[in-house]
Amino acid sequence: MTTIYDVARQAGVSVATVSRVLNGEAHVAPETRQKVLHVVQQLGYRRNGLARGLATRATRLLAFLVPDISNPYFPEVARGVEDAANAAGYHVILCNTDDRARKEQEYLEALLDRRIDGAVIIPVAEGSRVPKLLKGTGLPAVLLDRDIDPELDTVMADNVAGARQAMRHLLGLGHRRIAAITGPTRSSTARERLEGYRQALAEHEIPFDPDLVVEGDFRRPSGYQGMLRLLDLPQPPTAVFAANDMMALGALHAAEERGVRVPEDLAVVGFDDIALAEATRPKLTTVAQPKYEMGRLGVELLLQRIPEGGRRGQGRRPQRLVLESRLVVRQSSLIVRSQLAPEPVPAANGKGV
Template identity: 50%
Template sequence: MAATIRDVARAAGVSQSTVSRALNGSGYVSPATRARVLAAAAQLHFRPSHVARSLVSKATHTLGLLLPDITNPFFPAIARGVEDAAARAGYAVILCNTDRDPAHEEHYLAILRQRQVDGLVLIASSAAVGHRIARADFPAVVFVDRVPPGAEADAVVVDNREGVRTATRHLLGLGHRRIAFVGGSAGSGTSEDRLAGYLAALAEAGLNPDPGHIRAGDFTYDGGYAAGRALLGSPDRPTAVVAANDLMAIGVLRAAAELGLRVPDDVAVVGYDDIPLAGMLNPPLTTVAQPTYEMGERAARMLLERLAGKAPPEPRRVVLPARLVVRRSCGAGRDGQ
């Protein structure tokens, strides 16, 4: 039969409340008494009940994490950052993959509410999620990567506009003038920001965007492939393509190969995210690197600060920089790549 807190109290010669304070590190317990309680707990192989503890503290020491697509290598890196920061603070993480489906998202939000998670780290699949999440539902929420309009919560994002602007300017500097853009999901704030960076770079160069050179790829490999076939198979095909993520860029690379086009001789390709596969391709993919692990780690720390009452009342916004990683897919590789 498993030992109880009463057994530990009897063996240590103290009250049950003293055992609770000694084991939880809450309230004053003399060093000698704490040592006696810990020794008794170890001797009895006592394991505290997290359920019982949560009933008293009103906290489950559990965080929820919602991701749009766990098969995209960009998101597991964020999840690792969240998990590491949570584990250091003694929290567990429940990961939910929404498949970019609002119905799945709503389903998982309901489950996390039922599980009474202490807080939520969220990469929203659509703008509508901002209207479905309120502080009344979760004690604290932190958005990562994208912030739905009207969402009053902490957030960790990357300067997507500047990232794509830098990539497009790099292609312009290589002499390209017919540069296409493959964007993400319709209504995605991330995709809109990256499109804005592309358009800003063209405007700086005195170029008008060709509507036929702007395609949607839904942030997926298949979407990038379809967009690549349409762009590169047209009579006025572009000489360069900027994709709003690496999966779509890889789809464009496949389309180019099937159409008999050489990269970067016939068409230059640039992605976004710098997933591990990007540097392993032939040719290696020029891309905009995001600090994915830091995004997740910072988001979890912000959430824990909010839960501990150590955050200011107003929502915080952390904007991390993106970095262009130049490889051979754009025709200007470095370091032998």
Template identity: 40%
Template sequence: MATMKDIARLAQVSTSTVSHVINNSRYVSDEIKEKVMAVVTQLNYTPSALARSLKIKETKTIGMLVTATDNPFFYEVISGVESYCNQHHYNLIISNTYGNEERLQQNVDTLVQKKIDGLLLMCSESTFPAGNPINLPLPMVIMDWWPTELNADKIFEDAEYGGYLATKTLIKHGHTQIGIITGNLTKSIAQNRLNGYKKALAEHHLPLNPNWIIESHFHFEGGIKGMAQLLSQPHRPTAVFACSDTIAFGAYHTAWQQGLSIPQDISIIGYDDIHLAQYMSPPLSTIHQPKTELGKLAVETLLERIKKPIENYRTLVLKPQLVERGSIAML
């Protein structure tokens, strides 16, 4: 493999001159430049990305640490992150912990060894054993949620407003008896969506039935079990706020198993607006999370901190929006 020394020897110039021509780091006359580039073409020389990264202490690589989940919301966010990394000419290394604390530390060590420029963190569930906080001399951005406090920028969605909007939508359709299936309530996002539900009920002077508040998990099985609990009540609600689309999908399945039709027998609204929501039968009304914007903002925030470190860490909040489809009956 050709080196700068080989080019310098054949072009009869110094190695530093070759470096300046290739990196465009200093003025070199057109005559010398043409001479050097002719040799570069002759030798089919390609600069070493590794050597360059060691020299400028930048690898143009971002790490992304995620926990295992069957929630398609996270895959859609990751896809957005990857797209914006490509637009900014950065490589992305995705590392999945599968909910294992030991694997978390191994993955962190591996990412550090690969000399990443910054790290994105996204945790799916509060059941993940967080252990000790991640203390790295790296720029970091938390997306959605992380179970421990870190020195990092944070990007959240306004979960309380989203929960309020979902519940208010059911109320606008005439529902006064509304159940909710939440994620694990040790997770702040789950708690905030529940708070939004309570706020909407209180605003419309509707009683809060504790039997209709079902704590579950943000996955399909959580929706199946949560809906079964709601439907086993002596007095059933007429509508259900499922705090994720995956919970809503599980709720659909349980309703179907029990011979109920949506929305004729029970109305359901989800949360996230994952791609599959529009293809449910009936199409799922849901709260749209700006997943593309989340990925874009996470990448741009991290790159900004990599290039221009800022003293104060920021918390950025995204606003969810309502998407109405066919899963809510008008009473």
């Protein structure tokens, strides 16, 4: 590999001058600059990021940890993260933690060793050691989507309100037996969406029925399994609220297999609004999250915590950003008697279907 010394020698200048040219600093005569650039080109020189990082104490590298890249929800967030990071001159390392605390920790340690400048993290649902690691090392970081530590910057969607909206929609259609397929209860996201479910039932003075709630893991097969169990109930639900779209897809699949028509026999509502929600057989009614925005904002917050010159937001208090989510009504929940109202809907009388 050619080094900065090779370039300096070839160009007849000192390494300091080459460095100045490469870093776009002032105080270099135009001819010298040209000469250096020409040699750089000619030798195909690329500066060594390791040595650079060592000297500058910055790598211009961020990490984005996600629990499951095969869930299309995350790539959309990732795009927001990437665009914002690139715009600020950073690159992003994407790491898949498989929703396992062990893997999450290993990755974070490897990244720490490599001296990344910061991390955006969607923590694993259960037993994340991220808060401890972050506090121990002082690595600038922002958490996304899941709320696991009040002392860390966090960007999330308004899950309670989103779930409530979805439920009010179903309730407004006249449904009274509404099931829920939740995420793992260790996940704050899952808990909040369940809370929205309960609140909406309470508003309508419908008793909470534990039999109508099954726990999934945010993956499609668990939605499928959960729906089968719900359909096997002596008195099956007329509507189901799934805590994310992938599980809603699984639920649609189960219904179809059992010959249960959606939305005629069963209304289905999801959460996230992934691109596929528009591609299902009856298009999926779902609660849309500002995914791209969430990624973008996460990086914005993160950059404020990275010194870079005048240690600005260093001691800033932890921020919590809660982004609005909004219901997107499609075909999987049929509108029968009342139109969807954005605000609480008075309880309808009969059953919707």
